[in-house]
Amino acid sequence: MSEPIKNIIEAAIMVADEPLSIDRLIALFKEDGGEPPERQVIRDALASLEEDYAERGIELKQVASGYRIQARQSVAKWVNRLWTERPPRYTRALLETLAIVAYRQPITRGEIESIRGVSVSSNVIRTLMEREWIKVAGHRDVPGRPAVYATTRKFLDYFNLKSLSELPTLAELRNLDDIATDLFDEPFQVIEGKKEEADQEDEEQSGKETGAEGNSEGQPSA
């Protein structure tokens, strides 16, 4: 392994969407063959990272379930403007997760992941719980006793539904589809068009358009 352990640990904590325990950090090295690093080696790397961040806008923070990296309070004033500047929007992953919980409740996170085919970040679950659109409805009696999620009264209220059965069935969704393709395209285009114009001002991106032209010129007229 040519890559320093510290680099791997830093990158892992930074990209993970939940805190990582020392055990999980050690586990990252298990498939390499040979002895995985000792706990003390991991601890030293973490201490060294902490030092690196001393003068920076981020910090290493130990919480109950492990270590995470977070922005410091000293930069919060500026970072918060990321959201005031443009209206917040939920990610596709969040909407899909919410939809799956609505249709397939009560459901565990693992089951959501197997339907979506990708992992569901803790952020998404946390955001949905904070918004009180989903709740833990119970625990499945299998190893690990995973929580099962269900939608809440607040969810129904927000979407103006009396009960879940007011949601279209799968078959209805599919039909809706064929009829509504055009309807769906139209508003999309207007919004996107406007956004593109605005973005165009950003000089950074002008290369994109020339690239497209360059390629289409390469087409033969034959």
Add this chain to the structure above:
Amino acid sequence: MSEPIKNIIEAAIMVADEPLSIDRLIALFKEDGGEPPERQVIRDALASLEEDYAERGIELKQVASGYRIQARQSVAKWVNRLWTERPPRYTRALLETLAIVAYRQPITRGEIESIRGVSVSSNVIRTLMEREWIKVAGHRDVPGRPAVYATTRKFLDYFNLKSLSELPTLAELRNLDDIATDLFDEPFQVIEGKKEEADQEDEEQSGKETGAEGNSEGQPSA
């Protein structure tokens, strides 16, 4: 302001869940009173961050819609062990449609179909639209006013690209004059012989046939 601009920029890019353009980074300072930093100041801070990361497991990456920080390929092996789910895979129909839109935009669905020689399913277009990889860029001024599609910045972001010109180069079309006139109905061996001659000529024009060449050498010379 006591906090260095570089610290704020680093924290903001790390906290944001989408790439940040220079304009958005400048906007973070607008409410501070006084002049917001010049673009060059932001650029210098970004360059300095890039240097800081040179020996680390993370990198500053410029993609179509701005800057993001991501794990380096050199640590990907370990970092990816955090995820157990398989990454989403895309069908050939979807990828081919995407490729045609990327290289030939703006393009109508009919034109995509005539290149692929099959109809493009609504599902494919819808999935591409919903992933926000393509958008309706306008309508062609012909009867029916069909929508023309173009790729989005999100598409470039997803595939780690700054602009369309970073896409792999499209293979050259070779000259049709190379078609020999009376290959029709000739027995197989003769055709193969002729083919090799033709290939050798081709090689001067484009070195792309080497793979086929290697294979045909394995043939008995008849």
Add this chain to the structure above:
Amino acid sequence: MNKEVTPSIETDSPAEPNPRPVQAEMPFAIVQGQPITTPPKDLYIPPEALEVFLEAFEGPLDLLLYLIKKQNLDILDIPIARITNQYMTYIEMMTEMKFELAAEYLVMAAMLAEIKSRMLLPRPQEMEEEEEDPRAELVRRLQEYERYKKAAEEIDELPRLEREIRTVVVDFPWKNQDRPEPEVSLDAILKAFRDVMTRVELYTSHQIEREPLSVRERMSIVLELIKSDEFIEFSRLFKPEEGRAGVVVSLLAILELMKETLIEMVQNEPGGAIYLRAAA
């Protein structure tokens, strides 16, 4: 034509060129539950696999390209008669077996037949100079399609999010509390769900069973009523005022909850009262 070439007796085709790595990852086809990761080694396709074989192609151009590449022919030099015969053999077999064949395959068959007949017609020398080679259009389309097919494979290999690329997203515990919550339309949720279902159908072979939403909803409601530390009597979970349909929904929900190991059921003596509690 001194040799009748059909797919089944084609033995002199050269070795398969290396398949692209990205295609190797994607099963070429699924036959009786077994993934086939490489195309068949020769042109003979067992009849029972024919439908699967054709499904693996993105249309007639893709099939033609396969026939051409399989024999290591150059697109610019395709022997139309031979390729046409092979193509027709597949199409005829499909038609005989009454498989539903996309119209595009038949259109291509007609086009090939036309080219073949035009090639057979004797033409005066001077005409030949001016008239375009009838293969030109086909070759142009094949080449055109091939370059995008290749481009698609290359795009598939680019490092991308959710696969090679992981972006840094650090925590931000200092969010403004007065920040407005994102607005979501019901339509957006429905579209998201439809999108997931579309993907599920595309990428997995198993079907998500269809269950009425009322049952799923009732499952959550029942689960809420039941606590793990105390038993609740079975009959209390039914509301007679809901009528027969309501009772059925409740029963289905309870059975489903038991199947999913979310609740357990206890009966102390035969014929005695049934109690439920959340799985401990």
